[in-house]
Amino acid sequence: MRDVSIIGAGITKFGELWDKSLRELGLMAGLEAIQDAGISSSDIDALYVGNMAAGSLVQQEHVSALIADYCAMAGAHVPSTRIEGASASGGLALRQAYMAVAGGFIDVAVVGGAEKMTDVSDSESAHTLSMGADEEWESQQGATFASLHAMMAQAHMTEFGTTREMLSAVASKNHGHAALNPQAQFPFPIKPEAVSSSGLVSDPLRMLDCAPQSDGGAAVVLCASDRAKEFSKKPISIIGSGQASDTLSLHHRASLSRMPAIAVAAERAFAQAGRKPADVSVAEIHDNFTISELIALEEIGLAERGSAGQLTLDGTTALGGAIPVNTGGGLKARGHPPGATGVAQAVEIVQQLRGSAGERQVKGATLGLLENHGGTGATAVVHLLEVN
């Protein structure tokens, strides 16, 4: 297996981008990543596209060809593959590209993630997101995606004493970070009290516990490390990649306060990298709901079980704390275009490890973790990135 580096990164503004189509979002992010890497299209061996639901959201399947075409790679017949794993689509695309380069099949791959959610109504896009759960035995029964996470939150509160204030602290922290990220959908702070008093979506989760439905694109360029210096002065190494599955339905899990696939994916990534959670200097965590960030931190081992809420209240996971989490604003405040989210996490960590994150820079960051999951945790993917 060969070492693999990230040599370029690009991201669009996230938000309700009425004037941008899916293909434009993919192109904008891809172009920025390619320019950042200093490669030309003839250097690209393959394209991997993370996209959850273009069929439902913009009535377009075959997104791999669409993005390749509009990135002007169709003429050169660059192979392009779409990867889908609900909200984990972006992270899975990154892992597929990583394996192709690590395995020696190709040298240079572009990983793009894009989603266009606002061409349909809020109700339709929310329903599409809930297809990441079990459509037949959860969604059709009346369960919303938020209601499943609400039951997870209830369980975590009952089992560990997690409080309303702790959940609110997650959203407030991530908004505080997003205020320093011009690409974020909601680049402004909110007070924890505003979260606690926002409208109920599914008890106990409130509107400001939930990530928005967003448009956006993100891309990174992967290169075999032995060739990375040809293109980049500061390549970032992928030192660990782990993936795991779990039951599609939440009701088939032994515990509602856990997402064990995240723990397994993280263990695999740490084992490959020869590192441990305590080595991580900055992390991007999949906070589609505030409760998800708390559970994921505990699954990864960045917090002891049941203690992630208190760590968040204490400021440990905020910028300036011991382990800053979601410095880009997270899904909550940067925005959540499902196909792009996992790739956007990589873009943020690359910027952190290069020392180019501006006002939200974590000083001396050397090891970054990204955790991306789909559904209520039926697919989880964790990557570890390190600065050379």
Add this chain to the structure above:
Amino acid sequence: MGVPRFWREMPVRYNLIGSHCTGCDMYHYPPRAMCSSCHRESLGKMEEHQFAGTGQIVACTVVYQPQQGYEMHGPYPMAMIEMDEGARITAQIVDVAPEMVKRGMRVKAVFRKLGEDSESGIIYYGTKFTPVEELEPEEEESADSVEAEL
């Protein structure tokens, strides 16, 4: 939802038909061809099982922003129910004020409308759950009493 899709799911949805692994005695709903704990060993050992329809709420929430097609219901209680045989199911709780629905509550299955294609389109039915009336005697006897009542 396509008509054939709903039609083929009718027995499972209408009658709570699941599966039972005779190898490890685990019950599954919806039915599985292979037991999730015995894997390949369960082939040939799986049998159909009609659930009694009684169980207990293990998690619940009140949905204020309803699922598509459930707009007329909100706010409505959703719950995860552990049926007495052991399998769990996610379902709406009906015929009760949302704030009355609690973890640990005994419930029973009822046959209800799940949705429809349009005003003149096909109507889909399935299983929802409703609280079982509180029974006076000791806890131990309640499960038997419920069965007798049904």
